[in-house]
Amino acid sequence: MTDFLKPYSDGVYEGRMRGKFQLYTKNAAPGSIVYGEKIMTDDDGTEYRSWDPKRSKLGALYQKKIRVPLTSGSRVLYLGAANGTTVSHVSDILAESSGVVYAVEFSERPMRDLVMLAEKRNNIIPIFSDATRPELYFPMVEPVDVIFQDVAQANQAAIACKNAAYFLKEGGHLILSIKARSVDVAKNPKKVFAEEIKTLEKNADASFKILKTIDLAPFHVDHMGVIAVKNSKE
Ligand SMILES: C[S@@+](CC[C@H](N)C(=O)[O-])C[C@H]1O[C@@H](n2cnc3c(N)ncnc32)[C@H](O)[C@@H]1O
Numbered sequence: 001m002t003d004f005l006k007p008y009s010d011g012v013y014e015g016r017m018r019g020k021f022q023l024y025t026k027n028a029a030p031g032s033i034v035y036g037e038k039i040m041t042d043d044d045g046t047e048y049r050s051w052d053p054k055r056s057k058l059g060a061l062y063q064k065k066i067r068v069p070l071t072s073g074s075r076v077l078y079l080g081a082a083n084g085t086t087v088s089h090v091s092d093i094l095a096e097s098s099g100v101v102y103a104v105e106f107s108e109r110p111m112r113d114l115v116m117l118a119e120k121r122n123n124i125i126p127i128f129s130d131a132t133r134p135e136l137y138f139p140m141v142e143p144v145d146v147i148f149q150d151v152a153q154a155n156q157a158a159i160a161c162k163n164a165a166y167f168l169k170e171g172g173h174l175i176l177s178i179k180a181r182s183v184d185v186a187k188n189p190k191k192v193f194a195e196e197i198k199t200l201e202k203n204a205d206a207s208f209k210i211l212k213t214i215d216l217a218p219f220h221v222d223h224m225g226v227i228a229v230k231n232s233k234e
Pocket residue numbers: 055056057079080081082083084085086087104105106107110129130131132150151152153
């Protein structure tokens with residue numbers, strides 16, 4: 001590893017750029033970049049890709065020094081993959097061990113980019129489907145350790161609970177980004193967040209114990225990050 005970079009969290013590295021804390025992941029597809037990110041190359045040729053917290057809710061959590069329950073051996077269900085900006089960093093993290101990410105997206109255009117990304121990386125399973133209907137991709141996804149969700153839809157917490165009922169192992173973690181304006185443009189974001197949290201805590205499909213809530217500003221304004229653990233059925 002370069003003198004510039006040091007391990008920060010499993011599969012994530014930190015460096016200082018002009019005194020500023022900057023995140024990196026080890027490039028699992030050397031020679032290619034995904035969204036114009038910078039590359040640092042080690043003496044032995046290992047590439048590290050910079051991770052922009054303004055382009056990624058998950059990146060913002062790491063940047064805010066939150067302990068993120070994601071390890072390189074995790075099985076991950078990623079809802080709202082878009083064209084794979086953040087999925088690519090998750091793929092880098094998982095490539096350090098034997099992890100896999102199932103990446104769900106329902107819009108055609110970003111899906112094309114996601115499929116091209118998955119062709120270069122063997123730990124991404126792209127799924128063209130609707131996250132509100134987990135029964136459709138149930139046959140393609142194994143039980144997972146982590147659900148990461150960034151879908152910007154009205155009923156974000158309910159979508160997470162529905163997917164957790166199908167796929168999340170008991171004691172598995174949910175990492176959720178809630179965009180207040182997608183739930184209700186007119187309502188005070190604080191009210192929206194409180195209601196979404198209530199849904200996570202008490203839901204007929206699956207319920208969660210909330211471990212942490214994080215304001216994602218200044219990287220993502222009016223967005224809240226939630227880290228939660230799935231309650232057992234008893
Ligand atoms: C904010 S973007 C995600 C950005 C991405 N997580 C990243 O960091 O690179 C939200 C994405 O969720 C997708 N989406 C919204 N509702 C969805 C649904 N019900 N099922 C699948 N994808 C959905 C949208 O098409 C969009 O690409």
